[in-house]
Amino acid sequence: DADVTQTPRNRITKTGKRIMLECSQTKGHDRMYWYRQDPGLGLRLIYYSFDVKDINKGEISDGYSVSRQAQAKFSLSLESAIPNQTALYFCATSDRFGTGADTQYFGPGTRLTVL
């Protein structure tokens, strides 16, 4: 089984709808991240969390919210989806200490299309 899983893998929705993307991990890592990937722009950080009570905004948090329900679960919500949020979304985890803190483990991604 994969260490970092994301659901759904693909989603098509309409403008104005609320969408939740979910991420679960079995690596036992404290740190979790949400990124979006757009062609030519690489990966951009949306939100990150260092533990259940610690949530931080990333580079492009506007229009998104997150919830860290448990150490292993980190969900991303689009309260009112708009077409320019069409992208590939990745969840990632990392360890807290030493060289493990420099390594991120990614889920398989969620392809979101907003019509």
Add this chain to the structure above:
Amino acid sequence: TQLLEQSPQFLSIQEGENLTVYCNSSSVFSSLQWYRQEPGEGPVLLVTVVTGGEVKKLKRLTFQFGDARKDSSLHITAAQPGDTGLYLCAATNTGNQFYFGTGTSLTVIP
């Protein structure tokens, strides 16, 4: 503004050729990572470099961290079709946030 600039953005070469991909920044980082991403999958870590001037080898791939820890290069010798993918550099300071480059899409033609 992109913190990490990768070049080239696209690269298409014949099997057996050598290539180099560059990752540049005006900022200093405590470590830099290289990832490879295949279609339909998330990025997978290839290597982490932490010391200025450090060189690491992974089979036919050679990674170098600049002396000033602002830039890095990835050199592939005798490229194979299995090397095809998107190569991403990423950098961090103490692991608090990671900054990713725009990526280099490599196609190796048999």
